[in-house]
Amino acid sequence: QKEVEQNSGPLSVPEGAIASLNCTYSDRGSQSFFWYRQYSGKSPELIMSIYSNGDKEDGRFTAQLNKASQYVSLLIRDSQPSDSATYLCAVKGWAGGGNKLTFGTGTQLKVEL
Amino acid sequence: DTGVSQDPRHKITKRGQNVTFRCDPISEHNRLYWYRQTLGQGPEFLTYFQNEAQLEKSRLLSDRFSAERPKGSFSTLEIQRTEQGDSAMYLCASDGGPSTDTQYFGPGTRLTVL
Numbered sequence: 001q002k003e004v005e006q007n008s009g010p011l012s013v014p015e016g017a018i019a020s021l022n023c024t025y026s027d028r029g030s031q032s033f034f035w036y037r038q039y040s041g042k043s044p045e046l047i048m049s050i051y052s053n054g055d056k057e058d059g060r061f062t063a064q065l066n067k068a069s070q071y072v073s074l075l076i077r078d079s080q081p082s083d084s085a086t087y088l089c090a091v092k093g094w095a096g097g098g099n100k101l102t103f104g105t106g107t108q109l110k111v112e113l
Numbered sequence: 114d115t116g117v118s119q120d121p122r123h124k125i126t127k128r129g130q131n132v133t134f135r136c137d138p139i140s141e142h143n144r145l146y147w148y149r150q151t152l153g154q155g156p157e158f159l160t161y162f163q164n165e166a167q168l169e170k171s172r173l174l175s176d177r178f179s180a181e182r183p184k185g186s187f188s189t190l191e192i193q194r195t196e197q198g199d200s201a202m203y204l205c206a207s208d209g210g211p212s213t214d215t216q217y218f219g220p221g222t223r224l225t226v227l
Contacts, residue, residue, distance in 0.1 A: 004155075032214060043204055043218040044156065088155050092214070099144060099208075100169065101216060103155030 003027060004091050006104035014112050019076040021107050023089030026070065032092035033065055035074045037085045038106065044088055048074070079111045115139075117219035119205050125225045126195055133191045134222045138207030145188050146216060147180055148204040149173070156204055162188060163209070195226045 004025045013019045021035075032051055036044035050056045050063040050072065062075040072091075076083055086106040093099055118137045126132050138145045144163050148156035159178070160170045164185040174180075177195075182188040192199055202223050206216040 008153075034215065036218075043202075043221045046215055046217065049215055090155075099161060099214070100146065100158040100171075101148075101156070101206075102158070105153065105155050 002104075003102045004089055004104040006087075006089050006107045008105055009108040010110050011107055012110045012112055013079050015079060015081060017079050017111075019079045019083065019109055019111070021074040021076075021087050021089075021109065023072045023074075023104055024070055025072070025089075025091045025102075027091065027102075028067075028070065030070075030091045030093065033063070033072045034090040034092070034101065035061075035063060035072075036088040036090060036103075037083075038088055039085045047087075076109075079109075081111050081113060084109055084111045117205055117207055117217055119203075119219040119222050121222055122220060123223050123225075125227065127227050128195060128197060130195055131191065131193045132195060132224065133189055134203055134205075134224075135187060135189050136205030136219060137187045138205070139217060142207035142209045142217075143185070144207060144209035145182060146206040146208075147188070147190050148206065150202045150204055150221075151200075159190075192224075195224075197226045200224055200226045 035047045038044045048063045056063045060077045064073045088106045089104040090101040120135045146161040147159040150156040162182040177193045180190045202221045204221045205219045208216045
């Protein structure tokens, strides 16, 4: 079982729709959760971090965390063609140690006109 | 805040040669990380420093890889006797500022081993 799992996609949504990206993780002790966006040939760019169960909203983006289910999601409202990219879910460490990020393989999102 | 910088951005080398990459973190960040990313995969952790101390190394980091952060500022990653399997994007990230444990990534160094 991979430590962080994402559907590789591609996930295709029409412009203006809601894109829903999902991620599961195996380490119950994980404390911090991040979503990064990566355009082809570029480095990861932080979109959001989330630490507590529930929802966290930032503009068109909403991150959702459910630690009991070991599940993190990212919703993108009013999707735009510029949102087309690979979205990486990353999980940090566990209580008492470990600052490294463990990434999923990423979900490729395509927003179609 | 100029962000994380990496040099060079691209490196093409022949198998068996040594290469060295440099990373300059965000100035107030005391933690610096190296990751490697291959096509279709997420970044994989290699090693990290807190100030000048190297605190963790991945099993991915073979004896041919060495990293340093001698004065707690910039870091170098050296790969000796490169192999074709070393071809990848090498990413540097930093965190540890006063208000965040969020890692910010540099632009990466793309290594091609012929």
